[in-house]
Amino acid sequence: MATSSKWHMHPDLKRALAEGKTVEDWLQGRTPCCSYARITQDRREEIGVARQHANSEEFAAKHNCAIVYRYTDNNITAADPDIERPAFLRLVRDLRARRTEEGITLCGLFVVEEERVARLPEDYLKLHRALTVDDSGVYGVSDTNTVLDVHGDSEILRGLLTSAMGEKEVRRVKRRVTRNMRDQALEGNPMGRRRFGWKGADKKLNRPTNKYLDPEESKVLREAVDLALKGKSWATIVRHFEESGLTPVRGGKWATTPVQYMLTNPALCGYRMLHGELILDRESGDPKAGNWETVCTPEEWHKLIGRCSTWFNLDGTVRPHTPATARR
Secondary structure (H helix, E strand, O other), rough: OOOEEEEEEEEEEHHHHEEEEEOHHHHOOEEEEEEEEEEEOOOOOOOOHHHHHHHHHHHHOOEEEEEEEEEEEEOOOOOOOOOOOOHHHHHHHHHHOOOOOOOOOOOOEEOOHHHHHOOOHHHHHHHHHHOOOOOOOOOEEEOOOEEEEEOOOHHHHHHHHHHHHHHHHHHHHHHHHHHHHHHHHHOOOOOOOOOEEOOOOOOOOOOOOOOOEEEHHHHHHHHHHHHHHOOOOOOHHHHHHHHHHHOOOOOOOOOOHHHHHHHHHHHHOOEEOOOEOOEEOOOOOOOOOOOOOOOOOHHHHHHHHHHHOOOHHHHHHHHOOOHHHOOO
């Protein structure tokens, strides 16, 4: 499922305003707060984030608070500082201003778990600053049945220590995932999300993803390899994919960057590269050949990365963008 971020007025408050009531009429003396929900991987059509908002709302009511606004980052991780969470950033902005874009007063935040909103120390600092711009800040966590004293001297230390432990756990998980990927690569197992040119997983057929070639896609992919080996321009190769009538696995349109990535991927010849390192057989020291059908030979793949080493390079360097020289 695609990532999505949104923020909007609570449906009950919106309905009350449509009926002619004021925000104060609806609040009835309760403290106006918001709820934030986030899930890293959504497999249930936003059911998970909806449950988080419902739990936060129930907990807020126990403390004479009302959720006037909901902020949601769906299918987005909080463990990677380079991945932006638009709803979280909007939440921090609105809390600092103590009002939403419609001018509704906002004094606090309720979440089901702290790690949903602040997984890393830098996130917690942003949130703490927003909650403490004045004395009205409220911060409730339903799973621990706690309303935290954000204005206390020890709270910022507690929050930083908690988020730092979360960051440590994130690093540990990343190391475990990397180790597992390397082990599978050494065993020659196909892995990852489906690549263009290969069939996806099928549990009924006991078929893993990326093991067997898709006849139609692999034909187009092989033709693109031939064009690249003949020195044809990337624009010509992109046009080849466009004219095939097939679409990229992740959707969208064909472009130079994803095409270059596909045509220099070591998987084309049965190899696997992790973090700029070609996986080698432990016994022979030669590149480990995977247990999947291939599109080209290792010799051809070396020629392809010789032409465009932007994405896969045997010296271990990977550039974060496509230089103009690689676009030809």
